[in-house]
Amino acid sequence: AQSVTQPDIHITVSEGASLELRCNYSYGATPYLFWYVQSPGQGLQLLLKYFSGDTLVQGIKGFEAEFKRSQSSFNLRKPSVHWSDAAEYFCAVVSDSNYQLIWGAGTKLIIKP
Amino acid sequence: DSGVTQTPKHLITATGQRVTLRCSPRSGDLSVYWYQQSLDQGLQFLIQYYNGEERAKGNILERFSAQQFPDLHSELNLSSLELGDSALYFCASSAGLLMVADTQYFGPGTRLTVL
Numbered sequence: 451a452q453s454v455t456q457p458d459i460h461i462t463v464s465e466g467a468s469l470e471l472r473c474n475y476s477y478g479a480t481p482y483l484f485w486y487v488q489s490p491g492q493g494l495q496l497l498l499k500y501f502s503g504d505t506l507v508q509g510i511k512g513f514e515a516e517f518k519r520s521q522s523s524f525n526l527r528k529p530s531v532h533w534s535d536a537a538e539y540f541c542a543v544v545s546d547s548n549y550q551l552i553w554g555a556g557t558k559l560i561i562k563p
Numbered sequence: 564d565s566g567v568t569q570t571p572k573h574l575i576t577a578t579g580q581r582v583t584l585r586c587s588p589r590s591g592d593l594s595v596y597w598y599q600q601s602l603d604q605g606l607q608f609l610i611q612y613y614n615g616e617e618r619a620k621g622n623i624l625e626r627f628s629a630q631q632f633p634d635l636h637s638e639l640n641l642s643s644l645e646l647g648d649s650a651l652y653f654c655a656s657s658a659g660l661l662m663v664a665d666t667q668y669f670g671p672g673t674r675l676t677v678l
Binding site: 491492493494495496499540548549550551552553554555556 | 565567596605606607608611619620621653655661666667669670671672
């Protein structure tokens with residue numbers, strides 16, 4: 451069965467520092483990949499998605515992600531984090547059985563002042 | 564604000580009871596999705612409706628059911644509630660049928676606590 455792994459439950463980063471959140475997936479063909487953000491008490495918001503084409507995807511709020519087939523990864527990056535980026539980040543892949551999202555466990559981002 | 568509304572925001576009930584969660588999608592969106600987010604199981608897709616018809620099912624228990632009405636709002640019915648059903652229930656909507664082509668917009672969720 452397909453799966454998504456986010457190996458880091460928590461990540462702490464200083465404000466202004468760069469960020470990389472890891473996501474690994476298991477899938478045979480080219481996957482459809484997503485990153486969502488969930489701010490405290492809020493629903494989820496789509497940051498970016500990858501379907502095909504350029505493997506470096508730009509999203510909202512200054513985020514980008516790179517699809518690396520050889521590593522089965524879709525890591526999320528931001529060059530300089532802001533305190534408002536503190537949230538939980540979810541990676542997801544589309545299931546090839548029912549075309550719905552399979553979610554990673556999430557990574558909670560903590561920003562140090 | 565995503566444009567997706569969910570009511571109620573919080574719900575506290577007892578084991579064995581039945582509750583109904585309501586979702587209004589964004590104007591013009593035809594698909595509604597229901598998700599459950601719990602500490603032990605994370606985010607799980609439950610069910611999708613498109614223009615009134617069930618289109619896809621995920622890990623939805625038999626005690627749970629949903630429907631989408633002609634005005635496109637949706638309800639998720641949870642019955643014979645157990646402690647383990649305590650979770651945050653999200654509704655999302657998208658314009659079309661296949662979510663790979665659309666963005667899903669999430670509501671703020673309903674937090675269900677079963678005592």
